[in-house]
Amino acid sequence: MxxxxxxxxxxxxxxxxxxxxxxxxxxxxxxxxxxxxxxxxxxxxxxxxxxxxxxxxxxxxxxxxxxxxxxSRYSSFDISDTGHIMKLRYTPYQIKVLSCEEQESPHRNSFKSFSSLNGLPVLMGELHSMLAPAAAVLKYKSPGARIVYIMTDGAALPIEFSDTVSALKAKQIITGSITTGHAFGGDLEAVNVYTALIAASEVFQADVAIVTMGPGNVGTDSEYGFSGMEQGEIINAVTILGGQPVYILRVSFADPRERHKGISHHSLKVLKDIAMTPAAVCLPETDDATFLYITRQLESAGIYNKHRVINRKGGIAAEALKSFGLRVKTMGRALEQDRIFFESAGASAVFTTELMDKRSAILAVETFSRVK
The missing domain is CATH 2.40.50.220 (EutN/Ccml)
Incomplete structure (x- = not known):
C-alpha cells in the first residue's frame, strides 16, 4: 500500500x-x-x-x-494558528484550516443570512481538463464576469497541484477559488460543496461558478466505480440551493476505449441515474454523422426526458484559449487531437453566458423595484 x-x-x-x-x-x-x-x-x-x-x-x-x-531537516514547524476545521482528518498529514463557514470566520454572517443562490449559473464537469476551456470562454464572452472555481475532493487534494488554476488566476480569468471537503489550499476553505456554493455567491459575489475535481480522476471500467459520480450529487446540490446547473458532457472520439466513445458512459450514468433534478446539457454543434451518434446516445439513455438538452457552437473554445495564451490537454491529448472534447466545454460555457445575462437583467429589475 x-x-x-x-x-x-x-x-x-x-x-x-x-x-x-x-x-x-x-x-x-x-x-x-x-x-x-x-x-x-x-x-x-x-x-x-x-x-x-x-x-x-x-x-x-x-x-x-x-x-x-x-x-529530515525539520524537527518542527507551524503553518497557521487560525481555524478549527481539520482536513485530511486522522492521517499523519491532517491540517488545520479556517473554513469560511465556521464560527471564527469573517464570512460567518454570509451563511447565517443565506436564503438562495438566486439563479446563479453553476457550470460543472467531471474532468479537471474541462476547467480551462470553460473558464476561458466565459471570460472571453463576458470580460467583466466574476468567475469562481470550486474544487472538490474527488481527485487531487492540494489545489497547488493544478497548473491550470495557477494560470487562470495569474491571467485574472477566475476571481477566486474554494476547496471543499478534504481538498485544501483554495482562497477559501469549505466543509462541503453546499457551503462552497454559498461562499461563491455570498462572499465572492460570483456571476458564475465552475465545479470540478482536481487533476487525477479515477475510473475502474465499472458501472459505478468512477470519481465523476460526484457530479450527479452536485447537480442536486445546485438545484436545492436555488442555482442553475449546467453539465459539461464528456465527449470524445479520440479516446480508444469503447466505453468513452462519443458521450462517455460516465456522463450518461451521472445524468440518467445519479442526478435527481434536471440540468442543462449542452451539445456542441458538429458534423451530421457525429451529431446523430451522440444524440442517439442521449435518446437511448433517456436523457431528453429528464434534462434540458441544448445545442450551441463550441468552436469558440479554441479562440478563447488562444486569446489567453492557454495550452490545454486532456488525457494527454491536445486540442487539435480531441477537438470535440474542448468544444463540448465551450458550448456549455456559451450557454452559461446566456444564463448569466438573463440573471443579471432579472436582478437589476428586482434591485430597481426595491429602490423605487
Missing part, C-alpha cells in the same frame, strides 16, 4: 506558492518530485528526505509522481 524510499534533493526546479518541484535522487536515479510546503516545509538543495514513490512505481498517469513524505 505504501512505498517509501530515502532521497537527496539535487536541484529545485520550480517554486510556486504552496508547491515545489525538485530533482531528487532516489534509488540511484534522479526523479522529479513534488513537495507541498504546507505539509513538509520548504526544500533546499542537499536536504535528506523520505519520498513516497508508490504511484510512480506503479507507472500511473496523472498521479504517477513522487512526493516528499518527510524532510
Amino acid at each position: 505504501f512505498r517509501l524510499r530515502p532521497g537527496n534533493v539535487k536541484k529545485i526546479i520550480r517554486n510556486r506558492k504552496g508547491i515545489q518541484e525538485a530533482w531528487v535522487e532516489v534509488e540511484g536515479n534522479e526523479e522529479k518530485t513534488i513537495n507541498y510546503t504546507d505539509l513538509t516545509g520548504v526544500l533546499k538543495t542537499g536536504d535528506e528526505v523520505i519520498v513516497n514513490t508508490t504511484a510512480l512505481h506503479l507507472n500511473l498517469g496523472t498521479g504517477g509522481k513522487n512526493f516528499v513524505f518527510l524532510n
